[in-house]
Amino acid sequence: MSDSFQYITRPTSSGTGTTTQPVYRGTKTKDELVAEITTRIGAAPPTIDLVICTLSEVIIDWCTQGWKVAPCHDLVGFRLTTGGSTPVGAPEDWNFDSMNIDLNCHWGETGEARSRALFVAEKVGEQGRAAPVFVDVYDSETKEPNHYQPTKGLFTRYQNRNFLFDIAQGCKARFRKADNTFADAAGYPFIKGNTVVITPPAGLTGTVYLEITALINGSLRTSEYPFPLT
8 A cells, every 4th residue: 555645734925825845754765776676676587678667666656655765876866746725715625636746856966966067058049938838728618729608618728837827816817809808707617737727708709819827937927829719
């Protein structure tokens, strides 16, 4: 049986929500990692592919149970990180998705020094400040891209790694109409990770453009979907 991943809850930096923080069980050493891999491989021929696969499985299993894995040969180590948020006073339903569970790789001193010695930076372009990047926008019922129905679901998904849609922190969606006025979304029936289902308001007609405001790296950023919705 897998041990549970232990955590505490604490206020978010804004004070308007609650988030999670890991309580690690301890740190597995290189010797323990080698012993576990050896045990799991058993009598099977120790091919490079098998060793890599078993190493990855052990790291995932241990980190999922709340252990940190020390940097082997002081190069790179591993641990699970958490986050997520829920408004203060709201029911708490913390799970793999709502806690934003992620496997984090971190330096050992030797690993950082090796990368630092090899590192050469090359600028290949410029980009404006981070903003929500759309991946999918389609009618939830018909699955038709760039199509909406008032009071029905509009499925949207975003590319950003550090994306958070938290209404309590000012995140919202609205529709720009032909006269350049805006109509706010009527609701958000589903929010999970980088997916937000938006409800266009009753009475919205014609061609419109979708604007989204979300937290990117902890800051509110606004972006307009480049294609019209009909």
